[in-house]
Amino acid sequence: MQITCPYCGPRDLAEFAYQGDANRTRPDPASTDQQVWNAYVYDRTNPAGEHREYWQHAGGCRSHLLVVRSTLTHEITSVGFVHDKTPSPARSRRRGSSKGAGA
């Protein structure tokens, strides 16, 4: 498997670190609804097919990437920077992207 980093070009899987499911949306930080937070932390859609997910080019430019990949064939249909697709006001808090760091 290769991932085409938008900055570095096609690179081997070994250079990338998986950062998890990108389908989840962080609840409003002001929310105190425990069920909402539990669902965010623990529940996954886990699709068999197209999956939006975060990767980091850890052994390269260290960009956080948003990748669309098939979980059935490992085929990758799109790669972009996380900050282009999911701008986050809390980006400076954890490793560049609050959403990109995964759970």
Place this chain on the structure above:
Amino acid sequence: MAEYSLLSLLKNAWSGNRDWKPAWRKPDPKPEYDVIIVGGGGHGLATAFYLAKEHGITNVAVLEKGWLGSGNIGRNTTIVRSNYLLPESIRFYDFSVKLWENLSHELNYNVMFSQRGILNLAHSPAQADDYIRRGNAMRHGGGDGVWLTPAEIAKKVPGVDLSQNARFPVVGGLLQPRAGTARHDAVAWGFARGADRRGVDIIENCEVTGFLRDGDNVTGVKTSRGEIRAKKVAVAVAGSTGRVMRLAGIDRLPIESHVLQAFVTESLKPFVDTVVTFGGGHLYMSQSDKGSLVFGGDLDGYNSYAQRGNLPVVEEVMSEMVAMFPSLARVRLLRSWGGVMDMSMDGTPIITTGPLPGMYLNTGWCYGGFKATPASGWLFAWTIAKNTPHEINAPFTLDRFHRGAIIDEKGQGATPKLH
């Protein structure tokens, strides 16, 4: 169907082994059952067996989309152990080892359970402390754990690199003597035969394509061989959990599917007579009765429903193998394959009633499915028969994630690739 015995062996040998009967029937599905079990793998078949044996519920169908035992029951590295830390895990896996110890007798089928022990190598004083703590927890919970010094390891497993120049020098190891291996296919076949003899219908090549509903209630399944109604529908489909549960309208669960690879070498003369794990990375290895070394390592680490993985993990596993046993550097790899693991969010399985009325779910086995087969079946059967979990699987229900009662053996949090 006759009992297997010395007499039946002799009789059939005398007649040229032409008169053996198939070990289970190939019935057509009936229109209705008391219980339908979706998934004809180890756990589904064990559940059917114990439903019939322990609870007298024999109007049961096991539906398998492919051939019996074609999923993870035939894709694991056959290790059985109960070397866990947390009380809930110790109790569950010890219960399983106890069932394993009597399983061949109970099934009248040789599952070749061999209690050759498992040795976890520790490579730093901190790791040694951690393993000793786990060994103490095991003993405290009634199990068996023994700490071995490098000198004792040298005697028990001669091939291990114990030199101080090793990249990860060995400082000791935690041995569980009652752990071991079993013949994985025989486990599926034995449970299938045992269930079939008690009247359970095992229906192969019958894929579930949907669920019958009456309001919220699940009242049966749609399959590639027609609709089948049932009072209770139990799902035990391991790596297909996401797909099957989506058919019932459940599109979010606390699991992720990941691929785990396993490997077999060419046959060697007797080399290692226990299961050995490498603590400097993650590798577990044993030698099969045919002489091949059977081993595996970490997950590939990304969501996958493909029963094949990628090369970086292959490379990593091989390098760990050679770090542990330098003398194996020139041994050739014969086969490798992948299996899909339903990784739960806390690394602990789920055996539960629900999530819908009339439905029961058995999932989240992570790496631990094979060793748990008898206990999983026994407890899932109890849960189905009594509509409530047994004391041992009461902590393993689905709602634990929303009650804050997770059982996180490794303390990794909701990061399935690390469990």
